[in-house]
Amino acid sequence: MRRDRGERPFGYxxxxxxxxxxxxxxxxxxxxxxRIDDLVAKGMSAxxxxxxxxxxxxxxxxxxxxxxxxxxxxxxxxxxxxxxDELAHDLRSGLRQTVRTPGFTAIVVLTLALGIGANTAxxxxxxxxxxxxxxxxxPAGLALIQNGSWSYPIWDEIxxxxxxxxxxxxxWSAQRFDLSAxxxxxxxxxxYVSAGFFDVLGxxxxxxxxxxxxxxxxxxxxxxxxxxxxxxxQRFAGANDVVGRQITVQRVPFTIAGVMPAGFFGPxxxxxTDVILPVRTAEPLIRGKESRLSRTGSHWLQIxxxxxxxxxxxxxxxxxxxxxxxxxxxxxxxxxxxxxTLVPAATGNSPLRRRFETPLRAMVIAVxxxxxxxxxxxxxxxxxxxxxxxxxxxxxxxxxxxxxRIARLLFIESLLVVVMGAALGLVxxxxxxxxxxxxxxxxxxxxSLDLVLDWRVLAFTAALACLSAIVAGVVPALGFxxxxxxxxxxxxGRSIAGDGRLFVRGTLVVVQIAVSCVLVxxxxxxxxxxxxxxxxxxxxxxxQVLIAELNLQASGGLPESRVARVERLREAAAAVPGVRSASxxxxxxxxxxxxxxxxxxxxxGDAPVSPTGRPGLWLNATTPGxxxxxxxxxxSGRDFGVNDRAGSPYVAIVNEAFLRRFLHGGRPVGxxxxxxxxxxxxxxxxxxxxxxxxxxxxxxTTPREGMPATMFVPMAQRKPSMFWxxxxxxxxAAPGKRALVERDVATALTKADPAIAFTFGxxxxxxxxxxxxxxxxxxxxxxxxxxxxLLAALGLYGLVAHxxxxxxxxxxxxxxxxxxxxxxxxxxxxxxxVLIAAGLAxxxxxxxxxxxxxxxxxxxxxxxxxxxxxxxxLVLVAVGLVAAWIxxxxxxxxxPTIALREG
Amino acid sequence: xxxxxxxxxxxxxxxxTLVRERSAGALEVEDAALYxxxxxxxxxxxxxxxxxxxxxxRRARFYELTTEGRNRLRADAASWRRYAQAVAAVIxxx
Numbered sequence: 001m002r003r004d005r006g007e008r009p010f011g012y013x014x015x016x017x018x019x020x021x022x023x024x025x026x027x028x029x030x031x032x033x034x035r036i037d038d039l040v041a042k043g044m045s046a047x048x049x050x051x052x053x054x055x056x057x058x059x060x061x062x063x064x065x066x067x068x069x070x071x072x073x074x075x076x077x078x079x080x081x082x083x084x085d086e087l088a089h090d091l092r093s094g095l096r097q098t099v100r101t102p103g104f105t106a107i108v109v110l111t112l113a114l115g116i117g118a119n120t121a122x123x124x125x126x127x128x129x130x131x132x133x134x135x136x137x138x139p140a141g142l143a144l145i146q147n148g149s150w151s152y153p154i155w156d157e158i159x160x161x162x163x164x165x166x167x168x169x170x171x172w173s174a175q176r177f178d179l180s181a182x183x184x185x186x187x188x189x190x191x192y193v194s195a196g197f198f199d200v201l202g203x204x205x206x207x208x209x210x211x212x213x214x215x216x217x218x219x220x221x222x223x224x225x226x227x228x229x230x231x232x233x234q235r236f237a238g239a240n241d242v243v244g245r246q247i248t249v250q251r252v253p254f255t256i257a258g259v260m261p262a263g264f265f266g267p268x269x270x271x272x273t274d275v276i277l278p279v280r281t282a283e284p285l286i287r288g289k290e291s292r293l294s295r296t297g298s299h300w301l302q303i304x305x306x307x308x309x310x311x312x313x314x315x316x317x318x319x320x321x322x323x324x325x326x327x328x329x330x331x332x333x334x335x336x337x338x339x340x341t342l343v344p345a346a347t348g349n350s351p352l353r354r355r356f357e358t359p360l361r362a363m364v365i366a367v368x369x370x371x372x373x374x375x376x377x378x379x380x381x382x383x384x385x386x387x388x389x390x391x392x393x394x395x396x397x398x399x400x401x402x403x404x405r406i407a408r409l410l411f412i413e414s415l416l417v418v419v420m421g422a423a424l425g426l427v428x429x430x431x432x433x434x435x436x437x438x439x440x441x442x443x444x445x446x447x448s449l450d451l452v453l454d455w456r457v458l459a460f461t462a463a464l465a466c467l468s469a470i471v472a473g474v475v476p477a478l479g480f481x482x483x484x485x486x487x488x489x490x491x492x493g494r495s496i497a498g499d500g501r502l503f504v505r506g507t508l509v510v511v512q513i514a515v516s517c518v519l520v521x522x523x524x525x526x527x528x529x530x531x532x533x534x535x536x537x538x539x540x541x542x543x544q545v546l547i548a549e550l551n552l553q554a555s556g557g558l559p560e561s562r563v564a565r566v567e568r569l570r571e572a573a574a575a576v577p578g579v580r581s582a583s584x585x586x587x588x589x590x591x592x593x594x595x596x597x598x599x600x601x602x603x604x605g606d607a608p609v610s611p612t613g614r615p616g617l618w619l620n621a622t623t624p625g626x627x628x629x630x631x632x633x634x635x636s637g638r639d640f641g642v643n644d645r646a647g648s649p650y651v652a653i654v655n656e657a658f659l660r661r662f663l664h665g666g667r668p669v670g671x672x673x674x675x676x677x678x679x680x681x682x683x684x685x686x687x688x689x690x691x692x693x694x695x696x697x698x699x700x701t702t703p704r705e706g707m708p709a710t711m712f713v714p715m716a717q718r719k720p721s722m723f724w725x726x727x728x729x730x731x732x733a734a735p736g737k738r739a740l741v742e743r744d745v746a747t748a749l750t751k752a753d754p755a756i757a758f759t760f761g762x763x764x765x766x767x768x769x770x771x772x773x774x775x776x777x778x779x780x781x782x783x784x785x786x787x788x789x790l791l792a793a794l795g796l797y798g799l800v801a802h803x804x805x806x807x808x809x810x811x812x813x814x815x816x817x818x819x820x821x822x823x824x825x826x827x828x829x830x831x832x833x834v835l836i837a838a839g840l841a842x843x844x845x846x847x848x849x850x851x852x853x854x855x856x857x858x859x860x861x862x863x864x865x866x867x868x869x870x871x872x873x874l875v876l877v878a879v880g881l882v883a884a885w886i887x888x889x890x891x892x893x894x895x896p897t898i899a900l901r902e903g
Numbered sequence: 904x905x906x907x908x909x910x911x912x913x914x915x916x917x918x919x920t921l922v923r924e925r926s927a928g929a930l931e932v933e934d935a936a937l938y939x940x941x942x943x944x945x946x947x948x949x950x951x952x953x954x955x956x957x958x959x960x961r962r963a964r965f966y967e968l969t970t971e972g973r974n975r976l977r978a979d980a981a982s983w984r985r986y987a988q989a990v991a992a993v994i995x996x997x
Contacts, residue, residue, distance in 0.1 A: 023964070024942075026962070026964075027915060027938075027963070027964045028938065030914070030915075030916070030957075030961055030962065030963045030964070031914075031915050031916045031919075031934065031938070031963075033961065034914075034916040034957065034959075034961065034963070035916060035919075035934075037959070056933070056934055057933065057934040057935055058933035058934060058935030058936065059935050060935065062935065063934075063935040063938050063939055066939045066942070067938055067939060067941075067942040070939075070942040070943055070945065070946045071942060071945070071946070073946055074945060074946040077946075
């Protein structure tokens with residue numbers, strides 16, 4: 001075989017099937033003719049000789065077919081062998097090339113790793129949040145009742161029919177559980193679940209047992225809990241005897257019955273549920289008199305069903321509809337009643353999804369574009385290198401290598417670096433995605449995604465790598481296609497004519513500039529959004545304020561006792577040295593939520609109005625002194641006093657936004673406010689509140705939602721039986737003392753009430769939390785925008801440097817003929833200007849079109865904000881000019897004699 | 904047949920003639936079988952083929968042993984010889 005290849009050294013001359021046939025025919029014909037000649041020479045007649053020759057030959061037709069098939073098999077085998085040989089050779093040669101130029105390889109691999117890493121990181125978040133099915137048996141058979149949460153009586157109705165209408169049903173409620181025994185709260189994500197939860201999901205225990213229907217009845221050996229694999233490892237160090245040990249949840253002891261399998265974190269994607277309790281027994285134990293099991297008005301459970309084999313989601317929805325009692329229960333909600341509709345829930349349930357879907361998508365597109373720029377750069381680099389290797393390729397061509405073969409060699413070289421880049425990218429991605437998810441954590445809530453490199457992520461990365469290899473590898477191969485065999489050997493790089501190959505790179509640079517422009521515009525928009533959100537006035541002074549979130553529920557006691565308890569704790573905190581003032585409010589500002597009033601009418605005087613919007617009126621309840629502690633000014637009237645207590649006439653303080661909204665003129669103090677269904681908030685039905693003061697406006701939920709109309713009532717006037725489960729002890733520390741007083745306050749609180757559970761936080765953290773999403777987007781887009789800009793600048797620089805080098809001879813000539821160096825620089829810049837202008841025009845047009853998709857993510861800013869667009873254009877032009885200036889100046893300083901000599 | 908090629912490149916007709924001469928007619932090989940064998944050997948890489956001109960200026964396909972073919976011939980010939988000697992020894996004893 002070696003010999004055969006030796007016969008055809010210049011390219012591979014393939015023998016086509018019909019050629020093979022003709023060869024066999026000719027060979028056999030030659031044989032017969034030679035035999036006939038011999039026989040005739042022996043004296044036979046021509047006719048007799050022909051007959052004799054055929055007789056001696058035997059089966060001619062079969063032989064012909066047989067030989068042909070043998071030849072064909074040989075040809076195929078050879079072709080394969082040749083291909084494998086060639087590929088191995090190309091691979092070796094590619095490896096040599098990557099090792100020979102370590103700098104080049106490093107740059108390319110790093111660029112790619114960044115691009116692929118960023119893409120994979122975001123995709124793996126996207127995958128965990130949106131795509132991956134729950135790690136349970138047959139996740140496709142699960143369906144969730146959509147539109148929020150449901151009351152326990154509703155769940156009771158569904159549970160009664162779970163086996164007859166479905167293949168089982170399950171309910172759960174995500175909770176924050178305090179695992180501490182005293183003092184500082186130690187909060188983890190947990191859940192109450194129905195007893196059949198694990199059975200219906202099909203999740204088995206890693207240790208001990210999961211919950212069973214018997215856990216719905218009070219167990220003889222006390223209440224039980226199930227913990228996550230993670231908690232087992234972290235809190236119990238993976239102890240073998242963990243089953244049977246005690247765990248304190250919300251100050252109630254539970255016995256650990258089992259450990260969930262690793263990788264199962266409950267049905268809420270984005271939470272890592274560490275402690276799971278059976279709802280029927282544990283909830284009344286923890287919440288005591290405030291248990292929600294029998295309350296029809298408390299909506300707190302998520303409900304899923306498992307479809308029967310062959311049952312469609314629509315059929316299951318219809319089956320739910322057949323439970324008439326459900327409709328009746330829900331109808332009690334009046335105009336807020338919802339329908340019972342099932343949706344497929346193979347990927348579980350996640351409140352994060354809606355919140356992060358748009359930003360994630362925007363980011364995925366941004367990093368996709370970034371990868372495109374990176375590939376463009378690499379293509380450009382490889383192309384440039386291809387040019388410097390033109391001699392090598394010319395020699396290869398002259399020796400008979402086919403263009404296809406050289407293109408393949410180039411492609412394999414880029415494939416090699418791409419594979420290295422992708423491998424490194426995976427490493428970056430696993431860091432990056434973990435980092436990104438950590439950015440979503442706030443004091444309020446932890447976001448935990450189980451980020452696993454599953455086949456989806458790996459397939460995605462592989463696809464990206466292939467795409468990169470194609471983009472980065474094919475373009476240089478195309479650019480190379482114009483090299484003719486003798487051409488470069490002759491001119492050896494000396495030419496004064498325009499270089500056609502630069503056109504390919506020019507196009508690449510235009511695309512790069514355009515893509516960078518899009519990313520820079522995006523970064524500008526998001527940065528300005530973040531900045532304006534960050535600088536929004538809050539209406540209060542957060543710097544000195546420390547908040548101790550008191551969990552009255554977790555530490556036992558009847559609701560009625562809480563008024564006195566809270567007062568005792570407040571006094572203890574106020575007595576700590578360094579504390580200026582301490583007061584209590586039912587709601588913290590800036591949590592993103594609060595007590596809103598959308599159910600009833602609000603009226604000042606005798607003209608009630610139905611507020612619209614989300615919600616029409618925000619409520620808060622405070623102790624005296626809260627406005628002073630928060631630094632919210634009182635515009636007129638007075639603060640609440642100790643005399644505003646249970647039994648005394650209802651009073652209220654409203655803010656200026658309230659006046660603008662509900663009170664049209666007139667003196668506010670002394671007027672009365674009526675709010676419909678005030679009994680739901682813990683007051684007499686149709687209560688009237690006398691306005692005793694007007695406070696300045698302050699942000700209530702998030703800066704994004706501004707300063708809404710708010711009404712404040714005294715905490716003490718609420719029905720003691722409906723006292724809040726959690727209140728915010730608001731402490732104003734002396735300037736610079738906030739961090740110091742925290743420990744003393746903790747000691748004082750524990751001393752005053754050994755059972756109390758509390759968590760400290762500051763408004764600074766809350767402010768950070770409310771803009772988490774914006775901060776993350778701004779951070780990422782600025783990073784990606786900057787990276788794209790850098791890559792585009794490098795691409796432009798490379799192109800200009802190369803074209804200057806290619807035109808060195810021409811410039812030398814021009815200067816020798818008297819051209820000033822400034823005119824040479826102008827010459828270079830004219831060409832660069834065209835590229836930048838084209839890239840900018842394209843980029844701005846695309847940004848203009850794409851802007852409408854990010855509108856929802858912006859604040860106080862038009863998506864097509866001309867300032868941002870103009871700014872982005874300016875930045876790009878500046879960066880482009882700098883990138884081009886360096887090589888252009890070099891061209892201007894060229895010494896004509898040297899340039900002409902060297903060519 | 905390999906041995907027929909061992910003296911140098913030969914076309915199919917030449918091989919047929921050689922085989923016939925060497926066996927002095929004792930081995931009557933059909934030409935069909937000969938060509939099938941040649942092409943089979945070529946596929947296996949034991950012989951290589953090339954177009955050339957015969958003595959009387961006719962275009963013919965010339966076969967030649969490859970290195971691999973030569974090795975095989977040596978091995979086969981040795982084993983044949985051993986076999987033939989064994990047979991001869993048995994016959995003599997009888």
